[in-house]
Amino acid sequence: MRRLFVLSMIALTLSACASSPPRAQRSEFEDVPVPKGLTVDMDKSTIIESPSVKAARIFYKGRLEPESLATAFRTTLEANGWRHLSSTMASGKGTTQIYDKSGNSLQIMIYESWYYTWVELSATRVVTGAVASPAAPLPTATPLPATPAPPVRQ
Numbered sequence: 001m002r003r004l005f006v007l008s009m010i011a012l013t014l015s016a017c018a019s020s021p022p023r024a025q026r027s028e029f030e031d032v033p034v035p036k037g038l039t040v041d042m043d044k045s046t047i048i049e050s051p052s053v054k055a056a057r058i059f060y061k062g063r064l065e066p067e068s069l070a071t072a073f074r075t076t077l078e079a080n081g082w083r084h085l086s087s088t089m090a091s092g093k094g095t096t097q098i099y100d101k102s103g104n105s106l107q108i109m110i111y112e113s114w115y116y117t118w119v120e121l122s123a124t125r126v127v128t129g130a131v132a133s134p135a136a137p138l139p140t141a142t143p144l145p146a147t148p149a150p151p152v153r154q
Contacts (some may be wrong), residue, residue, distance in 0.1 A: 029123050033076045034060060037064050038060040054124070056121070057121070058121045062117055066095060080118070086098045106123045136154055148149075
């Protein structure tokens with residue numbers, strides 16, 4: 001009886017693994033390569049698209065060394081035309097790298113948790129060919145009528 005239970009649990013576990021293939025690597029910005037070994041966490045990520053701007057804050061996690069990950073990002077981004085503006089390292093806060101490319105911005109934060117190394121990629125891109133619509137005038141504020149202050153008693 002015990003052997004049957006163990007075999008059924010193994011079969012159940014193997015079938016569950018086979019039915020949920022790993023998600024494909026996702027990059028909303030095709031010129032921002034993501035190093036192998038990182039998987040996207042869409043539960044934490046946000047992607048915003050409008051006719052003129054595309055913005056994303058995408059979280060990746062993996063079990064990689066933060067220093068080598070920072071070097072890999074810088075090397076591959078510069079090879080793809082991103083201009084490195086600055087890097088900051090702080091104890092307990094990780095590494096932050098900032099890049100620019102044709103008016104588009106990219107910020108990469110690399111930090112460790114107790115199990116994973118996290119990469120927070122924040123990027124904005126102006127969509128080429130987008131026609132800016134004229135901004136609607138803001139409504140003017142109507143001043144409130146003045147109310148007399150209550151008398152001060154001494």
